[in-house]
Amino acid sequence: MEQDFSPPPLSVYVHIPFCLSKCGYCSFFSVPYSKSAVVNYVHHLVSEKNLYRTYLKQALGTLYFGGGTPSLLSPQQINSICEGLLFAKNAEITLEINPLQISESYLEGLKTTKVNRLSLGLQSMDDTELKWLERRHQAREIKSKIKLLQEFGYSNFSLDLMYGLPGSTIASVKANLLAYLELAPSHVSSYLLTLEEDCSYRAKLPTLPDDDHAADQYEMIVNTLCSNGYHHYEISNFALPGYEAAHNLAYWQSHDYLALGASASGFLDKIRYTNPPNLTEYYDYVTSGKCFPNGMDCDAKRLREDYLMMGLRLTEGIDEEDFYNRFGLRIESLYADKLERLLKQGLLKRSRGKLAISETALFISSGVIGELIL
Ligand code: SF4
Structure with a gap:
């Protein structure tokens, strides 16, 4: 039998850097949200997409809107970014969504887009932890928000879970995890809290669990999710069978992916590149019409x-x-x-x-x- 050596479909990552406020633990590139700033940004994203039109003639396997807070985009803006893109059959199109933006009217709009998977920046189902993380949502709102997602047909959703928070114990992480399981996510991504140099909490020097304790929390997360039918397919990621994140698999399997938006990093035709993590420089580069800023031939x-x-x-x-x-x-x-x-x-x-x-x-x-x- 002949082997199929055709390359897997291309993946595309789109970075949306706007946030309503900056969380103290976060070191991602993000800027304050305003409606007009988003309009300008989407305009540049569409121009950037056109720079790569040769690559975008093929059908995409995955498209991922990450941030920042991509759910600050209106459904119309999502559609304008997707316009002209071709998608493979069963393409996975993910939007990171802030629980605050889950509402009937937003989901109604989202149904007019190609988004078919959601990733919720939930982080915790414990209000004290959410407050410490400076997240604006509250645990008690989540159950009804998830029910709404499901009513709108978004049963393929992932939940982020943060562990290793100050004062956390195996029991507190387990209680959190059990609350997550009640929400029946198709996918869970776990993150160990790490405070990078450039996040504001770094200066506060909070006492975090030591490495051994964090490792015990991790082991408990793995055991609990696996015993509840989740496939532990990547160090920090768990999925119900068949719901592994196709977009992230493209990264882990070293397939090509195009990255659009300020600070986004891509890998295409053996070139690794990163867009400027600064809006002015990003706009300048898009206007100059150049592909692969700071590209490095590997x-x-x-x-x-x-x-x-x-x-x-x-x-x-x-x-x-x-x-x-x-x-x-x-x-x-x-x-x-x-x-x-x-x-x-x-x-x-x-x-x-x-x-x-x-x-x-x-x-x-x-x-x-x-x-x-x-
Ligand atoms: S954690 Fe998420 S919402 Fe908070 S500042 Fe970072 S990107 Fe924005």
């Missing part, structure tokens, strides 16, 4: 390392034959000693042609991947 070594770095995040690991087919080299010919040592230490495992990080080492996966490739 050499074979960089491509191999990126492939391993991303692919080893998947619990099933990487397919060693696929690695060979892409790069013409065997993993052991590149990393013989390190590979043997990590396998012996039980940090990596190998079975049926796949190389993966052991379950017990998933929490320290970055260290394990670093040991292998650096």
Whole structure:
């Protein structure tokens, strides 16, 4: 039988940087929301999309609106960004939505768009934690908002869960998780709170659970979600069977993805590029008509390392034959000693042609991947 070597459909990420206010723990690029600023931004996004029209002649496998707060876009603005794009059959089109924007009228509008999956920045079902995170929604509103989503046919939704918050315990994270399970999400993304240099909470130096305690919280999350039928398919991500995030899989499987919008990073035709994380510079670059700002041609070594770095995040690991087919080299010919040592230490495992990080080492996966490739 002939093998199909046709490339998977292209993915597109669109960054919407506007937020109603800045949360103290957040270090994503975001700017204050105003209606007129969004109108101007969408105008530039559409121009940027046209710069890449050669690539956009093909049908897209996934489109992801991330932020910031993409649900500050009106349905008409979402439609104008999607205009002219072609989509593959069963394409996944995700919108990150702030629980505050879930309303009958917004969902009615959303039904006129191609969005078929929602990702809710819920973070917690505990009001004290939500307050600390400076999120504006409250836990008690969530049940009825989810019911509304389902009534509008959005049963494919993902919930973000933050753990490792100040004062959190295994019991408090478990209580949170059980409240999540009552909402029946098709997907859960867990995030360990980390305070980057540029977030305002960094200066407050809150006491966070130590690494061992955070690892115990993570283990409890994995066990609870897996025992409730969720597939733990990536270090931090869990899905009901068949609801794995196709867009993120494109990143983890090193497929091409185009990125539009300020601060967005893309990978296309072996070029990695990042748009300026600044509106004025972003507008200047779009107006100049150039593609791939700050683009870097990746050499074979960089491509191999990126492939391993991303692919080893998947619990099933990487397919060693696929690695060979892409790069013409065997993993052991590149990393013989390190590979043997990590396998012996039980940090990596190998079975049926796949190389993966052991379950017990998933929490320290970055260290394990670093040991292998650096
Ligand atoms: S956490 Fe989300 S809503 Fe809060 S500032 Fe960051 S991007 Fe905006």
